[in-house]
Amino acid sequence: MALTLVGISHKTAPVELREKLSFGEEEIKKALQELRQFPSEEEAVLLSTCNRTELYIHSHDAEHSARTVKFLKERFGEPGLDSHLYFKEGESMVRHLFSVASGLDSLVQGEQEIQKQVKDAYSSAQAFNLTSKLFNVLFQRALYVGKLVRTHTGIAHGALSVGSVAVSLAEKIFGDLSRSSVLLFGAGEMAEICARHLISKKVRNLMVANRTLENAQTLAQDFKGEALSLEAGLERVHSADIVITSVASERPILTDSAMKEAMRRRGNRSLFVIDIAVPRNVETSVHSLDNLYLYNIDDLEAIAAENLRSRGGEIEKARAIANLKATEFWDWAKSLQDGGERSFKHSLA
Amino acid sequence: METFEIYIFNAAYLAYTLATVAYLVCAFTRKESLGRAGCLLVVLGAALHLADFALRAYIGRVDHGLKHYVPWSNWFESFSLFGFVIAATFVAVQKISRLHILGAFVMGLQWVIVTFSMTYPLFSSWDKVEGTSQIWQAVMASRAIPQLMPALQSIWMAIHVPVMFISYSAFAVAFAVGIVYLLQERELKSRHPGVMSGSLPDLETLDLLIYRLIGWGFPLLTLGVILGARWAYDAWGRYWGWDAKETWALITWFTYAIYLHMRLVMSWKGRKTVILSVIGFGVVIFTYIGVNYLSELHGFLSNRGS
Structure with a gap:
């Protein structure tokens, strides 16, 4: 029994190289088709995301593995690739897979997306008959470990970027954001990031207001939103549920009295205001108005930093679970090979 | 018959207690399965509680011959009814919203009310209470079927x-x-x-x-x-x-x-x-x-x- 992994990830290669080596959906199918032409008695799963490309192989013949690795390298056709590749075998391959599925090997540790990516990679390989008993158990177990780690440790808790903090706060106020509308004042990297995150939650509509209408139009087009002049935007604050401000202005553009009026006009429904500008665009006293929640960029960054800190200790716990499960799997795999298959159940004991 | 009524009520009370505990633990550990268990326990508790009301009505009317007796005629029974209806309302809310976290608050309140229904006589005479057997007697006395x-x-x-x-x-x-x-x-x-x-x-x-x-x-x-x-x-x-x-x-x-x-x-x-x-x-x-x-x-x- 030989378990081999060859891969490249954000830990070993810069983004330009990773982009070249990543497989699209169609390319994965093509590659799997090719892998199937290889001699039988072999299992393979190809995992390709924007942060990693990994090929998992199970073969009884070490030469087969070598050939598969060669296939991958040829497929990449990239000189000087060797220094970016990593290889893992046997138990350490199992450990690696379990920590990948748990999000421990991700750029943002504990992220959820990878769980689905592993699942998809496994399903594709299964559809091409490239998995049998060992890999079926291995990958199903990897997905189970990923879930186990996320429910038993806090690694997946709390938003880690300013944009996702903004989204999670908005969700704590409005719940489902598909009924909320967003009004963005001005432009700026952070403001745009927040807007993009909110858009990804399918907000009802988005308005962009800017001093220069053309700038507003460019951004609005990009977001599929509505462009407004600054004055028109100020006139419509009451119609938005989430207001993001990022305008270069010496004096606040949203004053206490303006916000009182806006709250009156919107029938006191909750309003979430994110002030990203320095100096501030929104008078801080508006935070004391009922049902109005004002956060500035420092607040959002502080929450993100706090979430990151509280994840720290959980990573060790998560790693311990993943490693324990890997050893368990490895013992089972060995017993399988020796003929006396041990019982193997899903449990945390 | 009356002993049986006591057991039924005790079982309902136990189910409510376990539901409250499950919801409280669920609130701190965020384990969905505990929330679901809590919900089932509330349903079970309410079903037993309803059976208890039916049994009390039967005992009161047939055994005690109280013609117009309904099982909400004194402090204990009225609090008990309050607790039951809160549990039923909460089950309905859970069917609509599925927010397990509310259980810790609603069932916490409900548990206090049901507990108070049995123990309220003790609060006015706390200084006279000596030993657990006396507490038990007072609880049982408050749970007895009343005169109308x-x-x-x-x-x-x-x-x-x-x-x-x-x-x-x-x-x-x-x-x-x-x-x-x-x-x-x-x-x-x-x-x-x-x-x-x-x-x-x-x-x-x-x-x-x-x-x-x-x-x-x-x-x-x-x-x-x-x-x-x-x-x-x-x-x-x-x-x-x-x-x-x-x-x-x-x-x-x-x-x-x-x-x-x-x-x-x-x-x-x-x-x-x-x-x-x-x-x-x-x-x-x-x-x-x-x-x-x-x-x-x-x-x-x-x-x-x-």
Whole structure:
């Protein structure tokens, strides 16, 4: 029994190289088709995301593995690739897979997306008959470990970027954001990031207001939103549920009295205001108005930093679970090979 | 038969207790499975509780020969009914919202009420209590099937009281949800919401849930007061006499009427209306318990009634 992994990830290669080596959906199918032409008695799963490309192989013949690795390298056709590749075998391959599925090997540790990516990679390989008993158990177990780690440790808790903090706060106020509308004042990297995150939650509509209408139009087009002049935007604050401000202005553009009026006009429904500008665009006293929640960029960054800190200790716990499960799997795999298959159940004991 | 009734009630109480514990642990560990277990235990507790009411009614009417007996005739029974209806209302809320976290608050309140139903005599004579056997005796004495005073032997007893309690329990659940709202609101206003904010639901959902509960409880309260007036006519020959209970029932009615008016007409939302709904439940509790010490006619429960 030989378990081999060859891969490249954000830990070993810069983004330009990773982009070249990543497989699209169609390319994965093509590659799997090719892998199937290889001699039988072999299992393979190809995992390709924007942060990693990994090929998992199970073969009884070490030469087969070598050939598969060669296939991958040829497929990449990239000189000087060797220094970016990593290889893992046997138990350490199992450990690696379990920590990948748990999000421990991700750029943002504990992220959820990878769980689905592993699942998809496994399903594709299964559809091409490239998995049998060992890999079926291995990958199903990897997905189970990923879930186990996320429910038993806090690694997946709390938003880690300013944009996702903004989204999670908005969700704590409005719940489902598909009924909320967003009004963005001005432009700026952070403001745009927040807007993009909110858009990804399918907000009802988005308005962009800017001093220069053309700038507003460019951004609005990009977001599929509505462009407004600054004055028109100020006139419509009451119609938005989430207001993001990022305008270069010496004096606040949203004053206490303006916000009182806006709250009156919107029938006191909750309003979430994110002030990203320095100096501030929104008078801080508006935070004391009922049902109005004002956060500035420092607040959002502080929450993100706090979430990151509280994840720290959980990573060790998560790693311990993943490693324990890997050893368990490895013992089972060995017993399988020796003929006396041990019982193997899903449990945390 | 009566021993069996005691066992049934104990089983219901045990189910409620376990449900409360499950919900509390669920609130801290965020384990969904515990929330589901809590919900099932509430359903089980309420089913046993309902069986207990049926059994008490049977024992009271057949064994004790009380013609108009309904199992909500004294302090214990009335609190017990309150607890049961809160559990039933909460099950309905869970069917709609599936927010397990509310269980910790609603069932916590419900547990306190059911526990108080059995132990209330102890609070007035705490200094005289010696040893657990005496506590047990006092609890059992309060749980015994009561003698009926003449004013309560009426068909209206079977109608007016449950309607009142269904509306009260909607207000009770709205109160618990209101507390959750105010906690979440405080977290979000603090600008550095912590772990608690993460496990509590969003403000919009909570606000809407409170509104719906009061929207359900208010018409029932109105109906309950009207039925009460009708009963008063049968019992005392007048519909309305500004007895303390009647006055406070009207104050309760006005409190929730103001809530609905503020929300629907004055477009108050969120914090202010939620605070009003929390105060409203305070008025309910006073109308329900406190007034019995003021009212000459409704003092059945403090044994002052005629």
